[in-house]
Ligand SMILES: [Mg+2]
């Protein structure tokens with residue numbers, strides 16, 4: 001009967017987004033912060049999630065620092081730029097989680113077998129731990145690589161493969177393995193369309 005009880009039940013659906021090739025244009029390791037460029041429509045897509053009270057959380061492997069291409073602070077600078085580009089269009093990420101590790105890196109501080117490099121589920125587990133308002137039953141992963149596919153499977157999430165970045169190559173590989181994903185989208189815009197449609201179908 002208490003209102004507090006009702007409030008406690010409002011769990012948010014969540015969309016976990018890969019970074020390179022999904023939100024920003026895939027150009028390999030980004031050495032210059034200004035080279036990080038959004039995929040057309042990415043900010044507006046994330047804004048649609050924001051407005052629908054769906055959490056948007058970035059989940060990304062960033063091994064450039066482990067490879068000694070740049071310091072770990074550069075990864076944070078790239079994310080500052082990403083947040084700024086999104087904010088310019090009124091969009092925001094609820095959180096950003098990245099794995100800076102590599103089993104065979106060059107920077108000894110970041111060289112290790114970790115539990116957070118996709119497809120390992122560590123970053124998703126951390127996100128749920130730190131954001132208890134998230135609804136695991138309504139969780140989606142959007143990405144362009146096999147590591148993203150594997151992550152979604154490991155965490156029992158719906159998966160949307162985008163054809164941007166490495167998406168087309170990934171789709172070919174998955175077809176050969178007879179494991180084509182249920183949801184394939186041309187890009188993040190169409191991925192968000194599919195997710196919103198699925199969530200509204202589940203609600204009705
Ligand atoms: Mg990617």
Ligand SMILES: [Zn+2]
Nearest residue numbers: 099101114116
């Ligand atoms: Zn890691």
